[in-house]
Amino acid sequence: MHTVELQNMDVGLTKYLFRSTYENDWLDILEYINVIATIFEPMEVLTDSKDDETEPVLATISESDDIYAIPESDVVIVRGLNKLFSSVKFQIVFLKDSDEIQIYISTDDLEKVMKKELKKEFADISEEECGHYLDGFADSLEIRASNLRAVKEATSKSLNLYIEALLQYDLLYGDCEESLMFKSNGLSFPLTEVVETLREQAKTPVNHEISKYTS
Numbered sequence: 001m002h003t004v005e006l007q008n009m010d011v012g013l014t015k016y017l018f019r020s021t022y023e024n025d026w027l028d029i030l031e032y033i034n035v036i037a038t039i040f041e042p043m044e045v046l047t048d049s050k051d052d053e054t055e056p057v058l059a060t061i062s063e064s065d066d067i068y069a070i071p072e073s074d075v076v077i078v079r080g081l082n083k084l085f086s087s088v089k090f091q092i093v094f095l096k097d098s099d100e101i102q103i104y105i106s107t108d109d110l111e112k113v114m115k116k117e118l119k120k121e122f123a124d125i126s127e128e129e130c131g132h133y134l135d136g137f138a139d140s141l142e143i144r145a146s147n148l149r150a151v152k153e154a155t156s157k158s159l160n161l162y163i164e165a166l167l168q169y170d171l172l173y174g175d176c177e178e179s180l181m182f183k184s185n186g187l188s189f190p191l192t193e194v195v196e197t198l199r200e201q202a203k204t205p206v207n208h209e210i211s212k213y214t215s
Contacts, residue, residue: 014110016103016131018138021146024101026072029094031145032101033067033078036092040080047073072096084137085113101138 024032037043046056047070056077059070070076076094081087088109093102110130111122117133118125 012107013104014107016105016134018101018103019099020101020142023097023099024094026096027149028145029076029096030068030070031148032094032141033070033076034064034148035141035144036078037064037067039083040078040090041083043078043080045070046077047071048075048077050074086116088113103134103138
């Protein structure tokens with residue numbers, strides 16, 4: 001479902017690479033943005049193309065409905081202060097029709113968050129531990145976005161995508177909704193109450209394979 005690639009970059013940022021269950025089309029990306037809007041304050045969304053010569057364009061968003069009017073593009077950059085991480089600045093990059101999601105965090109800020117959440121010195125925190133913690137956040141984004149689309153479209157494809165993600169969670173963390181809830185800084189980023197309903201509605205067997213962590 002995901003891989004981990006943590007890189008300390010020369011510009012003082014740490015890059016975390018997440019691979020979603022499936023490639024994300026434009027509607028998937030919009031639902032990701034819809035979810036992120038609930039935890040980024042303030043939030044900025046920029047659209048761009050894969051052409052290196054173009055400049056990102058800031059989207060105008062004053063209310064939630066404006067998200068669905070963002071012009072379709074190859075690259076979307078969402079940035080803001082993440083309330084789940086003590087209002088640390090995050091930048092998330094989505095590539096249309098790709099399973100790759102890039103998350104950039106200030107390395108200094110990430111160190112402070114990891115020390116607080118894992119309760120040990122950052123030098124003693126392994127890349128696997130750090131990646132696993134960020135997995136919880138990225139997985140929550142994916143499953144909430146998948147849920148939004150599944151409920152709106154009520155299609156078997158969307159429902160089964162959501163079910164597959166849930167079953168992979170079950171295998172990784174145990175069949176318990178609490179274990180699927182990302183918690184940080186005294187706040188929770190929960191799944192919705194439709195989990196069991198969606199499970200029951202699944203008609204097609206799902207693939208239980210889980211991608212292993214890579215460094």
